[in-house]
Amino acid sequence: MAEFSLTTDSQDPGLETAMEAIYQWNYGSEVEELRRLYVKAAEQQWVAERDLNWDQEIDQELFQTTPLGFGIPFERCSYWKSLSRDVRWEVMRRTASFRLSNFLHGEQGALLVASQLVNCVPHTDAKFYAATQTMDEARHVEVFSRYIEKLDEVQPVAKPLKRILDATLATGDWLEKLVGMQIVIEGLALHSFRDMRNLTEEPLLKELLTYVARDEARHHAYGIMYVSQAAPLLSPEKRESLENFALECASALVDRRNDATLATEVFSLWQNAGVDLEALLESVRKEIPVEPSVDEHGNRRFGAIQGFVIPTLKRLNLFSERVARDFHEVLAANLQRNLAGETYEEFMKNLPDLPEDTSRWALEEMGATAPH
Ligand SMILES: [Fe+2]
Ligand SMILES: [Fe+2]
Numbered sequence: 001m002a003e004f005s006l007t008t009d010s011q012d013p014g015l016e017t018a019m020e021a022i023y024q025w026n027y028g029s030e031v032e033e034l035r036r037l038y039v040k041a042a043e044q045q046w047v048a049e050r051d052l053n054w055d056q057e058i059d060q061e062l063f064q065t066t067p068l069g070f071g072i073p074f075e076r077c078s079y080w081k082s083l084s085r086d087v088r089w090e091v092m093r094r095t096a097s098f099r100l101s102n103f104l105h106g107e108q109g110a111l112l113v114a115s116q117l118v119n120c121v122p123h124t125d126a127k128f129y130a131a132t133q134t135m136d137e138a139r140h141v142e143v144f145s146r147y148i149e150k151l152d153e154v155q156p157v158a159k160p161l162k163r164i165l166d167a168t169l170a171t172g173d174w175l176e177k178l179v180g181m182q183i184v185i186e187g188l189a190l191h192s193f194r195d196m197r198n199l200t201e202e203p204l205l206k207e208l209l210t211y212v213a214r215d216e217a218r219h220h221a222y223g224i225m226y227v228s229q230a231a232p233l234l235s236p237e238k239r240e241s242l243e244n245f246a247l248e249c250a251s252a253l254v255d256r257r258n259d260a261t262l263a264t265e266v267f268s269l270w271q272n273a274g275v276d277l278e279a280l281l282e283s284v285r286k287e288i289p290v291e292p293s294v295d296e297h298g299n300r301r302f303g304a305i306q307g308f309v310i311p312t313l314k315r316l317n318l319f320s321e322r323v324a325r326d327f328h329e330v331l332a333a334n335l336q337r338n339l340a341g342e343t344y345e346e347f348m349k350n351l352p353d354l355p356e357d358t359s360r361w362a363l364e365e366m367g368a369t370a371p372h
Helices: 030-043 078-083 087-122 123-152 159-170 172-200 203-233 238-252 261-273 276-287 304-315 319-335 343-349 358-362
Strands: none
Touching: 030 123, 030 203, 078 159, 078 276, 087 123, 087 159, 087 172, 087 261, 123 203, 123 238, 159 172, 159 238, 172 203, 172 304, 172 358, 203 304, 203 358, 238 304, 238 319, 261 276, 304 319, 319 343
16 A cells, blocks of 8 residues: 555646535425436445455456457458467457556546536435445446456546546536536447447456446436436527537547547557558458448447437437537548448438337347347
């Protein structure tokens, strides 16, 4: 244990945030479904130290089933197969550690935002719920940090992620915090956790993601329940600014036109591990057709934004034609056009529905009825 001091080398300078602390003198329930969610959250608390088997070492063979991410099956191209076993392991290990490190930093951001929500949301039920989420996020920071310790070192936060965490922390508007965190960031995280959890066969990682995904599904449900109560009461200007905030957060992570994205940061990691990036991309381009991928039930698979975040915004009535066109433009510029939809109309027609039961969906317990 390090010696105690008032400041540490690893802390950031303080970020200025705007937030009002609201006392609420009505302790009775005003939003009953949030009160029920709070009770459920209390019942589903778990203890990382007690409930996970930390003694097990990472199984390298089984770890290879962990997806690299980005929805592109790099592993299937001939260039990838021509790499030595050592280089492949190095790429897998570093990529997973990059993804897990950003999950970890995202969890810290969620911890800070959830604790802000206790202060600034105006309803008692919502404050109670945010208190349970704060506890959940502390546990998530704990488990990701412990898992990465077994795999590699923690890597620094990716710039685009830090930008949207900062924006969500800094805004003084509690609805923007909910939309930025519970709808966009946690929507993207839940999608990635689900993907990694369902494919990896590494036992400790799978177990850890199962617990975390169950909590995250609840956090996302909180955002949906609360924002859907608030949305019909908003002025057109307020609705528009919330829509813009959601677009800004979502596109920060995928829009390669502005700045480094998560993908560019990962590619540079691969180059450092000995991958000839041009050769890899060329091999993928030649051998792997760009076509919409489908799951085992024949349903079209979408990325996190198109497949989850946008359907959520649509359900919340925060997806006007104006912002939908902007979303299409961002996706079309960053994905192959046939994945985003050649036209705005096609993009809209393809949008999937939100899963009815997010928790069951995240844990893939819906069998043949699983949504895309
Ligand atoms: Fe979390
Ligand atoms: Fe969360």
